[in-house]
Amino acid sequence: MSSYVNGSVDWATSAITAPSLYPSPSQAALKLQFVGKQIRDAYTPAAIIDAAVVRRNCKLMLEAAEKLGVGFRAHVKTHKTTEIARLQVGEDSTSVKFVCSTVSEVENLVPWLLHCVNRGKEVNVLYGLPILVSAIPRLAAVARLLGEGRIGVFTDHPSHIKALDQVDSALWPGRIPVWVNIDVGDHREGVAPESGQLADIASSIAASERVKLAGVYTHMSSSYQSSSPEEALRFLAKELEGLREGAVSFLKSSGSYRIKSPNAEEVTEKVTISLGATPTATSTQNLLEDTEGAKEYRAMLENIKQSFDVELHAGVYPVMDMQQMATRARPQHSTSNPSRTLLSYSDLGFRVLVEVASLYPDRTAKPEALIAAGSIALGREPCKSYPGWAVVTPWPARSGAHYDPEGSKTGWIVGRISQEHGVLTWEGSQDDMRQLEVGEKLLLWPNHACITGVNYGWYLVVDSDDANPDRIKDVWIRWRGW
Structure with a gap:
C-alpha cells in the first residue's frame, strides 16, 4: 500500500482491492436457496427490494433530467449493487x-x-x-x-x-x-x-x-x-x-x-x-x-x-424511505398525470422482513410487541415526521391501513430499539387494532435506506408488477468494504 510521509509518496501498486478483502457470498447458491419462494418463507431479518418500484423511480429521474436538458450522475452508496446501478443510468443510455x-x-x-x-x-x-x-x-x-x-x-x-x-x-x-x-x-x-x-x-x-x-x-x-x-x-x-x-x-x-x-x-x-x-x-x-x-x-x-x-x-x-417521505419534496401524485405517483408509500421500494418474537398487550398504556430486529437490522436514524424507527406496512395485504405521520397516526411502529431487539408500539386509537401473533412475519418501511441496507449482505428481490408480488425472483448482492 502507499504511504504519505513528510510530503513524499511511495506509489507502490497493490493487488489488494475490496472484492478480494471482502469476498461476497455465492450469488448462485443464494438464488438456489431463495428464488421461487415466498417472502414469508425467508429468514428474518431480511432486506426486500421491489424491482418494479425501483424501475419506476429510476425512470422518472432520468426522464426529468432529459426534459430539463441537464445531465444526471447516479450515486450508488445507498444500494451498493450492480443491478440498481444499471437501472439508475438506463440500459439504453x-x-x-x-x-x-x-x-x-x-x-x-x-x-x-x-x-x-x-x-x-x-x-x-x-x-x-x-x-x-x-x-x-x-x-x-x-x-x-x-x-x-x-x-x-x-x-x-x-x-x-x-x-x-x-x-x-x-x-x-x-x-x-x-x-x-x-x-x-x-x-x-x-x-x-x-x-x-x-x-x-x-x-x-x-x-x-x-x-x-x-x-x-x-x-x-x-x-x-x-x-x-x-x-x-x-x-x-x-x-x-x-x-x-x-x-x-x-x-x-x-x-x-x-x-x-x-x-x-x-x-x-x-x-x-x-x-x-x-x-x-x-x-x-x-x-x-x-x-x-x-x-x-x-x-x-x-x-x-x-x-x-x-x-x-x-x-x-431508487428505493426511497421514511425520511424522504418526510421531506415532501414532491406531491403524492403528478398534477399533469394524476395516475402517476411521485412520492407516496407505493413509491417506497425497500422493506425489511421481521418476525414477532413476543406480545405484551398489558405492558403499558399502549399495546406492545417484540421483534427480533434492532439497530443492527434497522439502523438508528431518526425521522423528523414521527417518533419511531420504522413503520409496519399493511403486508401481506397489498394496501390498507397503516401508521401515517401525515394522516391517522394510527398503527404499529417500531417505537423503541436496542441492538437485536425492536419494540413495536401501537399508536392512536385501539379501535380496530391490528392483532399480531407470535411467529408472525411483518414488513417494515425503514427510516433511512442507506443506513439500513448496510446491515445486509444481499437483497431478496420481488416485483409488485407480477401476478405474484410476494414471489422472490432474484437475489442482488451488496458490495462490502471501503
Whole structure:
C-alpha cells in the first residue's frame, strides 16, 4: 500500500482491492436457496427490494433530467449493487455517470464499466470524498483499466493537488480530472465561495501538469429539512445559486475561464456544475408541472445553463424511505398525470422482513410487541415526521391501513430499539387494532435506506408488477468494504 510521509509518496501498486478483502457470498447458491419462494418463507431479518418500484423511480429521474436538458450522475452508496446501478443510468443510455462514496464501490463497478467502455459508452466515475492519499493507488489501478479521464476525484484543499502531482503518469494515465467541492452552507465538506482557500486551489490546479479541472460539485444535505414541494424547490434554488457563486469565484481566481454574462458573446469553455441530494434532485420533477412556481425555477435553471453545464446527482431515490417521505419534496401524485405517483408509500421500494418474537398487550398504556430486529437490522436514524424507527406496512395485504405521520397516526411502529431487539408500539386509537401473533412475519418501511441496507449482505428481490408480488425472483448482492 502507499504511504504519505513528510510530503513524499511511495506509489507502490497493490493487488489488494475490496472484492478480494471482502469476498461476497455465492450469488448462485443464494438464488438456489431463495428464488421461487415466498417472502414469508425467508429468514428474518431480511432486506426486500421491489424491482418494479425501483424501475419506476429510476425512470422518472432520468426522464426529468432529459426534459430539463441537464445531465444526471447516479450515486450508488445507498444500494451498493450492480443491478440498481444499471437501472439508475438506463440500459439504453450512452452516458454512464456515477459518484461513489467508497473505493470499494468503484472497484465493484469495474466489470460492468469495462463492458460499457467496450460498447462505446461515455463512462465517468467520481470518488465522492476529497481525495484520500491512501486511496490513490487503488483509484489509479481502476483508471488504468478504464482508460484516461474516466475516474475523477474531489478536492477542497491545495494539498490534494500536491499529492496528485506526485502520481506517475505510468500509474495513472493522462491528466486526472478533479472536481472542486463547494460548501453552500451545510459545512459537511467543501469550500465556501468567499473563502480564500478557493483561490489557493485554483492556483494549484492551474500550475499542475497532472490534473485538470472537470467541474464543481456540492451536496445539500440540509434539503432533508424540506416539508413541501415549494420548500424543496427553495432549497434547490439556494443550492443552484450557491454553486454558481462558488464556480464563478473559483473561475475568476484561476484566470483561465470567462463566464458568459447576458451581454457576453462568447464563452471560452463551459464548466460542469453538479448539485443534488435526493430531495433537491427529485424536486426538479416539479419543474415539469405547468405552474407559475415551476416556470420561475425553470427560468433560473435556464439562465445558469447559459454559462454552465448543469448536472444533477442523487442516491436514495431508487428505493426511497421514511425520511424522504418526510421531506415532501414532491406531491403524492403528478398534477399533469394524476395516475402517476411521485412520492407516496407505493413509491417506497425497500422493506425489511421481521418476525414477532413476543406480545405484551398489558405492558403499558399502549399495546406492545417484540421483534427480533434492532439497530443492527434497522439502523438508528431518526425521522423528523414521527417518533419511531420504522413503520409496519399493511403486508401481506397489498394496501390498507397503516401508521401515517401525515394522516391517522394510527398503527404499529417500531417505537423503541436496542441492538437485536425492536419494540413495536401501537399508536392512536385501539379501535380496530391490528392483532399480531407470535411467529408472525411483518414488513417494515425503514427510516433511512442507506443506513439500513448496510446491515445486509444481499437483497431478496420481488416485483409488485407480477401476478405474484410476494414471489422472490432474484437475489442482488451488496458490495462490502471501503
